[in-house]
Amino acid sequence: MEDGGMGQRELQREVIDTHLCTGCGACVGLCPYQTSYHDRIILLHPCDIKVGRCYMFCPRTPTNLETMRKSLCEEKDLTPEIGAVKGFYLTRATDEQIRKDAQHGGSVTTLMTLALREGIIDTAIIAEGKENFLHRGVAVNDPAEVKKRGKSKFIVSPTVAEFNRAAKGEAKKIGVVATPCQVLALAKMRLKPVPVDEGNIDKLKLVIGLFCGWALSWRGFMELLRKKTGLDAVVGMDIPPRRHTLEVYTKDGTIEFSMEEVNSCIREACHYCFDTTAEFADISVGSARLPGRWEETRIWNQVIVRTQRGDDLVQLARAGGLLEFREAPGEALDELKKSAMEKKRTALKSIAARSGSSPDLLYLDRFDPVVRMLQG
Amino acid sequence: MMSKLIAQKEGVEYLLMGNEAISRGALEAGVSVACGYPGTPSSEIIESLCRVAKEGNLYVEWSANEKVSMEVAAAASFAGMRSLCTMKQNGVHVASDFLLHLAASGIRGGMILVFCEDPGALSSVNEVESRYFAPMIEIPLLEPANFQEAKDMTRWAFELSEEIKNIVMVRSVTRLSHGSGNVIFGKLPNTKRQAEFRCDGPILDPDTGLVFSAPVVYKHQLQQEKIKRAEEIFERSPFNxxxxxxxxxxxxxxxxxxxxxxxxxxxxxxxxxxxxxxxxxxxxxxxxxxxxxxxxxxxxxxxxxxxxxxxxxxxxxxxxxxxxxxxxxxxxxxxxxxxxxxxxxxxxxxxxxxxxxxGINSYVGMPADYEKKAQALASTKTPQRDLTFCPGCPHRASFWLIHNALQMDGRRGFVCGDIGCYSMAILSPAGGFGVMKTLHSMGSGTGIAGGFGKFGQFGMEQPVLTVCGDSTFYHAVIPALINAVHHRANMILIVLDNGGTAMTGFQSHPGLTVNAMGEEAPAVDIARICEAIGVKVEIRDPFDLEETRETINRLLEDEEGVRVLILRQICGLSPEKKAAKRYEVRIDEALCLGENCGCNRLCTRIFRCPGINWDRQKKKARIDEVICAGCGVCSSICPAGAIKREEAA
Missing domain, CATH: 3.40.50.920 (Rossmann fold)
Structure with missing residues (x-):
């Protein structure tokens, strides 16, 4: 940082040029200088403001995670591996149609729909799949609109940009479904690092985080897909555990891509990601992955409840019979923690390789307790 | 009001611009046909002749390019009439292939080429010396030194041309063409010659035979004899x-x-x-x-x-x-x-x-470093004023969109420039936002882009764009476009169609419905030409910012062959607009974010339309109502919705 600048120039140097950018959209929609295109963040024109929200909100600029944990979570719930855990469940939507339209158990759709219906939020920001895998965040008010957009996306959607846009408007209570990087951005915004916030972040009433191991880069993945199928033939995708393939479901059946093929298309930024479970969400949801029982468990979700308002919503869903619950075997949580820790370890290595020196962890603080535990 | 150029006032003194003096000289010589392609500092010659075409029984045209203008003028000469063609210095280079062969074939009616040069390149991207064509092609060259001579030598050049049966070059320069001085008028002839092409005589007969450059050695010999004759005449010339x-x-x-x-x-x-x-x-x-x-x-x-x-x-x-x-x-x-x-x-x-x-030091003129010092002083006392697009200029919006589309595309695409107002885009940040990377002669943007567009096999991944104006399209883009299409070059041509030859003063071109003499004319449609060549064409309005930007991005994604996008929006200064504002534009100061995060003066720091000022005291943007052309584009770019526009009454 020259002259202590924390603006667009530094954002470019520290995040864009270093390929750390996750495409979350936190820097978009605040001003005319950044926009998103496909899955990339674009700096349109130079901005010379010294301290800009773009830099301050970015999940890949330096962040004091420990402060954030203490501010946003209850200390007794904290785990080093996956952040705050108030409760851990296996759930799925009771509504069969929701399950059918969803990636796995339909728990996220159920919870967002419920939050809208109960007036906990008036606006839900969710990712919408568009043609050619060009996703974007959309703000919806009608619970039925949430149900249409239940599938995993695999390519980043600049969802936080849509939050920025919606927060400027009529919306008063906003809920967001977000990937870990997006959740981190929203968490940074909640800490109000800059005075010019206009109070919009206070409209954020619910964050449902999605487990995420990586996202694909649009251009690379499109080229890979085009080799094997027409883009409009694709109806869905998934990654079965431990099989080392990406399954692409088309109208004519399933096409498998080996992880070697897929790895070459992974967004570079994802290699530097320290968080697979969206640690600063109210609720984090992923697919249930019980060893050896994939086909049976893929229609279930693992749910980590992290905050009081998260717990309130999950309990409301339980009371209303909207979510089915199933006992989570102890090994499921252990497995989750193990793989989250593994990802953190790999990320630290990748970051050190990118920075060229192991004490320089780019956006991470080497004195952070979790980092020290991993490096210790 | 009758133009003074056709006043029958022999011996009366008039104040004329140098280019008008040249026109009067041609009129006194009894010129019938005058053609040219617009180019500073030459344009006023044809323009002033257009205005007297009807009364003077002239045929005047703005030709598609300089070569064509010389060919049309040559036809007049072959038909026994006196003719004139005009162009700026580099126009001679465009016409030079024909000029070479014309000089070898010889002419009949007096024909002169007036080329106006631009030393110092005040309005050019070159300061080439086209005088060298005279010795190279072996034709006489005249250089008037003042306004009277501009008229008198032009008139005399026709006589010389007929005497030696060859074209004569007359050279002016910016300071003569655009300066004004007193000129004493001579007599205007009463009669015009009848047009007839005599071509049935003996093949080599200069007045009735074939008009061509062979037998080459024989004709070359003849041409050199003509030059010898000119030399003898020049020994007694009153202009030396x-x-x-x-x-x-x-x-x-x-x-x-x-x-x-x-x-x-x-x-x-x-x-x-x-x-x-x-x-x-x-x-x-x-x-x-x-x-x-x-x-x-x-x-x-x-x-x-x-x-x-x-x-x-x-x-x-x-x-x-x-x-x-x-x-x-x-x-x-x-x-x-x-x-x-x-x-x-x-x-x-x-x-x-x-x-x-x-060895005289008595007079100290401007010290050598005067200009540098004056500029240094001026830069501290006056606001910075770049060469820039006018308020309301569609090019600013077009380049804004091209810039944003290229940034979003992210593959380091670039624009090959061409000649027109839009050439200014190469001078970032004065309205081109840094996208234009090459600039040469008219039509060469498309030719160069057609080359870049073939380099995929050598690993080139950057998208290639080029721009041209409507007039430039007709001038020299078409052959380059055909070449690119035939060779399947991957490129995008964006035609910045502002409805006229705007840079040189709205001269007519083949895309318009009125010709140089104000007569109705069939407009040659750019889109249909492109379609006939086999190119997919889309037409957008650069003032529809989002839709047009999306179109450009879509074309960038589409990597097959040549794509043409016509961005159509009339020039802000076009006489057709009659200075009418489409919108009344104002700033809502309560909404203007100014230098704050969220705007940082986007309109005055980046977009930089001269119609918007930055009020340093209030720290708000301000519309300069006198300057603002009312296009309303700034209202679409303001992130805070602070620039309000309402349909003008």
Missing amino acids: TYEGPEKPGVLLITSSICYLYCREAISLLGVEDRVGVLKFGATWPLPPSFLKRHLSLTDKILMVEEVRPFLEERVKILAAGMAPEMGIKTFYGKETGHFPSVGELNPDLVVSALGKIM
Whole structure:
């Protein structure tokens, strides 16, 4: 940082040029200088403001995670591996149609729909799949609109940009479904690092985080897909555990891509990601992955409840019979923690390789307790 | 009101612009056909003739390009009429292939080529010396030195042309073409010649035979005899003059507007009794006897001319041949460093060179570093003013969109530029936002892009764009576009169609429904030409920012072959608009974010339309109502919705 600048120039140097950018959209929609295109963040024109929200909100600029944990979570719930855990469940939507339209158990759709219906939020920001895998965040008010957009996306959607846009408007209570990087951005915004916030972040009433191991880069993945199928033939995708393939479901059946093929298309930024479970969400949801029982468990979700308002919503869903619950075997949580820790370890290595020196962890603080535990 | 150019007032003195004086000279010569392609500083010749076309029974056209204009004018000459074609300095290069063959075939009715040069490149992207075409192609060259001569020499050039049966070049420069001075009118002829092409006589007969350049050696020989004849005529030409003492200490040899600088320099130094001026009006071929007589007057000669040492070289060559009889002379000029061989001259430069030779320091003109100092001073006291697009200019919106689309595309795409107002886009950040990376001659943007568009096999991944104006499209883009299509180049041509030849003053072009003489004309449609070539064409309005930007991005994604996008929006200054504002634009100061995060003066720092100012006291943007053209585009880019626009009443 020259002259202590924390603006667009530094954002470019520290995040864009270093390929750390996750495409979350936190820097978009605040001003005319950044926009998103496909899955990339674009700096349109130079901005010379010294301290800009773009830099301050970015999940890949330096962040004091420990402060954030203490501010946003209850200390007794904290785990080093996956952040705050108030409760851990296996759930799925009771509504069969929701399950059918969803990636796995339909728990996220159920919870967002419920939050809208109960007036906990008036606006839900969710990712919408568009043609050619060009996703974007959309703000919806009608619970039925949430149900249409239940599938995993695999390519980043600049969802936080849509939050920025919606927060400027009529919306008063906003809920967001977000990937870990997006959740981190929203968490940074909640800490109000800059005075010019206009109070919009206070409209954020619910964050449902999605487990995420990586996202694909649009251009690379499109080229890979085009080799094997027409883009409009694709109806869905998934990654079965431990099989080392990406399954692409088309109208004519399933096409498998080996992880070697897929790895070459992974967004570079994802290699530097320290968080697979969206640690600063109210609720984090992923697919249930019980060893050896994939086909049976893929229609279930693992749910980590992290905050009081998260717990309130999950309990409301339980009371209303909207979510089915199933006992989570102890090994499921252990497995989750193990793989989250593994990802953190790999990320630290990748970051050190990118920075060229192991004490320089780019956006991470080497004195952070979790980092020290991993490096210790 | 009748134009003074066709006033039958022989002997009356009028104030004329240099280009108008040239027009009057052509009218006094009884010109029937005048053609040209617009280009500063030449455009007013055809423009002023357009205005008198009806009363003067002339045929006047703005041709599609300079070569075509010369061909149309040549046809008039072949039909026995007098004709004129005009262009700027580099136009001669466009026309030169035809000029070469025309000079070899010879002409019939008097035909002159008036080319107006731009030393210092005040309105050009070159300061080429087209005088060199005269010796290269072996045709005579005249250079008027003042406004009266501009008229008189133009008129006389037609006579010379008919005398030697070949085209004659007449050269003007910016300071003569665009300056004004008093001109005494001569007589206007009452009759016009009948047009008839006689082509049934003996093949080699110059008046009734075939018009072509073969048998080449025979015709070449004939052409050189014509030049010899011109040389003899120039020995007695009243346009070659000497003024000064019988035995000058220093002889200045000059031509064109530099003659006036010489006179002024002599007067400033008070050396009228010691310095003579030999002014050539007929500069190629130089008359050797006339030259020798005057070289013999002195031993010290200073050559005064702009840009290249055209006269200097020829005079030295002739002097070398005369040396055994005349003795050896000392020449000062560009080769001795007394004058620069780039840029314009001025009286001070002549004073300085002459003073150095004569050892006079009495007059101090503008110090050499004056300009630098003045600029340094000005930059601290005046607001920065770049060359930039006018308020309401569609090009600003177009380049804004191209820039944003290329940034979003992210593959380091670039624009090959072309000639027009939009050439300014190469001067970032004055409205082009840094996207234009090459700029050459008319039509060459498309040619170059067609080349870049073939380099995928060598690993080139950058998207290739080019732009051209509507007039430029007709001028020289079409062959390059055909070439690119045929060779499947991956490129995007964006036609910035602003409905006229805007940069040079809204001359007509083949895309319009009115011709140079104001007559109804069939418009040749750019989109249909492209479609006929086999190109997919889309048409958008650059003021529809989001839709047009999306179109450009979609075209960028589509990597097959040539794509054409026509961005159609009339020039903000077009006479058709009659200065009407589409929108009344104002700033809602309560909403204006100014320098805060969220805006940081996007409108005045990045978009930079001259119609918006930054109020330093209030720290708010402000619309300059006098300057604002009311296009309303700024309202679409303001992130805070602070720029309000309402349909103008």
